[in-house]
Amino acid sequence: MPGALLYVGCPKGNVAASVFGFEDGKLRKRRRGRLPACRISVVSSAVANPAARTSEERVYEVVLKQAALVREQKKTKKKTVDMEGMSNWDLLNEAYGRCGDVCAEYAKTFYLGTLLMTPERRRAVWAIYVWCRRTDELVDGPNASHITPKALDRWEQRLSDLFEGSPYDMYDAALAHTVSKYPVDIQPFKDMIEGMRLDLRKSRYQNFDELYLYCYYVAGTVGLMSVPVMGIAPESKATTETVYNAALALGIANQLTNILRDVGEDARRGRVYLPQDELALAGLSDEDIFRGQVTDKWRSFMKEQIKRARMFFDEAEKGVAELNAASRWPVWASLLLYKQILDSIEANDYNNFTKRAYVGKAKKLLTLPIAYGRALMVPTSKAADQMRS
Numbered sequence: 374m375p376g377a378l379l380y381v382g383c384p385k386g387n388v389a390a391s392v393f394g395f396e397d398g399k400l401r402k403r404r405r406g407r408l409p410a411c412r413i414s415v416v417s418s419a420v421a422n423p424a425a426r427t428s429e430e431r432v433y434e435v436v437l438k439q440a441a442l443v444r445e446q447k448k449t450k451k452k453t454v455d456m457e458g459m460s461n462w463d464l465l466n467e468a469y470g471r472c473g474d475v476c477a478e479y480a481k482t483f484y485l486g487t488l489l490m491t492p493e494r495r496r497a498v499w500a501i502y503v504w505c506r507r508t509d510e511l512v513d514g515p516n517a518s519h520i521t522p523k524a525l526d527r528w529e530q531r532l533s534d535l536f537e538g539s540p541y542d543m544y545d546a547a548l549a550h551t552v553s554k555y556p557v558d559i560q561p562f563k564d565m566i567e568g569m570r571l572d573l574r575k576s577r578y579q580n581f582d583e584l585y586l587y588c589y590y591v592a593g594t595v596g597l598m599s600v601p602v603m604g605i606a607p608e609s610k611a612t613t614e615t616v617y618n619a620a621l622a623l624g625i626a627n628q629l630t631n632i633l634r635d636v637g638e639d640a641r642r643g644r645v646y647l648p649q650d651e652l653a654l655a656g657l658s659d660e661d662i663f664r665g666q667v668t669d670k671w672r673s674f675m676k677e678q679i680k681r682a683r684m685f686f687d688e689a690e691k692g693v694a695e696l697n698a699a700s701r702w703p704v705w706a707s708l709l710l711y712k713q714i715l716d717s718i719e720a721n722d723y724n725n726f727t728k729r730a731y732v733g734k735a736k737k738l739l740t741l742p743i744a745y746g747r748a749l750m751v752p753t754s755k756a757a758d759q760m761r762s
């Protein structure tokens with residue numbers, strides 16, 4: 374069975390490849406050592422067919438491209454594009470204000486976290502949030518049943534237009550300004566739309582490689598969109614690839630957690646996101662999921678799935694300290710809160726069919742100062758540097 378490769382950037386342009394795959398029915402993490410970045414395509418989980426590119430390899434190419442874009446921006450300061458009709462600062466402020474309102478309404482804790490960022494960064498993150506939310510609403514919102522691939526094509530055209538400086542409405546205008554100000558690339562946005570297309574036509578995932586690609590599309594992309602805005606700490610010695618990999622890992626971890634939390638809810642919509650081959654290996658099938666009985670087989674299967682999601686959280690944690698100081702708190706808060714959903718699934722004795730795992734108010738409140746404390750930590754790469762000298 375193919376394992377999932379997660380490439381973790383290392384200093385000096387090398388990458389270490391970690392494989393999160395199943396062996397003998399157990400999840401194993403295997404470090405494959407460091408390799409020059411140019412040799413990445415050689416390290417593949419598709420050992421049986423070396424010519425085939427895995428999802429991880431395809432996604433890693435996007436990661437490298439995003440990291441390169443940020444490095445370029447460091448060398449040549451990009452000029453802020455003044456969009457036609459948007460040179461009016463009042464209008465622009467109004468546009469960002471509306472994005473803030475949406476964020477405050479739909480993601481309260483996250484919104485509070487963004488208040489710690491610099492005003493420029495905060496409003497840029499809001500603009501990205503609103504675009505992601507609107508994109509997700511197309512397939513998950515009240516009008517989702519009417520959404521066709523054509524509608525998604527139109528949404529993509531609209532995206533291209535806003536990247537060209539021709540926004541359709543106020544929310545788009547805020548994002549158009551953000552992408553002209555920060556080295557944000559269109560690719561992760563397009564990829565998120567691709568994820569929505571996938572959701573329209575696919576309701577089963579044969580293996581983790583397929584699921585990984587889906588998770589990248591709908592959530593890993595959010596990490597890649599956010600890093601250029603949140604910024605990397607000036608004192609960080611980590612490579613940009615390392616930081617992007619951590620951001621990608623956080624998106625994947627969040628989405629895997631989402632999937633594990635919503636097994637019952639998704640099943641009622643006829644959807645099973647869990648890898649079919651891993652279900653079969655555990656002696657389970659779609660029917661067991663539709664039946665919704667917590668058996669020992671289900672518990673051991675879930676234990677392995679949770680373990681894998683935690684591994685992605687672990688990879689993500691390595692990168693948070695490398696972010697700009699003011700951006701770390703909301704990231705730590707969202708990471709710790711989402712990770713606790715996994716604890717809650719365990720506390721529910723793995724009944725994710727009829728019990729919704731959630732983090733209670735008290736735990737949420739306790740998490741915020743913990744996240745704040747972690748956000749004060751200096752970049753790990755700098756700390757390592759200090760220990761060496």
Ligand SMILES: CC(C)=CCC/C(C)=C/CC/C(C)=C/CC/C(C)=C/[C@@H]1[C@@H](COP(=O)(O)OP(=O)(O)O)[C@]1(C)CC/C=C(\C)CC/C=C(\C)CCC=C(C)C
Nearest residue numbers: 502505506509592595596599619620623624627628692707
């Ligand atoms: C600081 C911070 C967390 C910034 C991200 C803000 C942002 C732009 C969020 C967009 C979220 C969104 C609406 C995505 C649409 C697709 C979707 C629904 C994805 C799922 C999120 C959960 O959403 P939902 O509202 O359905 O959740 P509940 O059911 O209400 O629980 C996802 C699971 C994905 C979310 C993914 C992220 C937030 C990525 C986080 C990664 C980073 C911010 C990079 C951090 C950098 C490093 C170096 C670690």
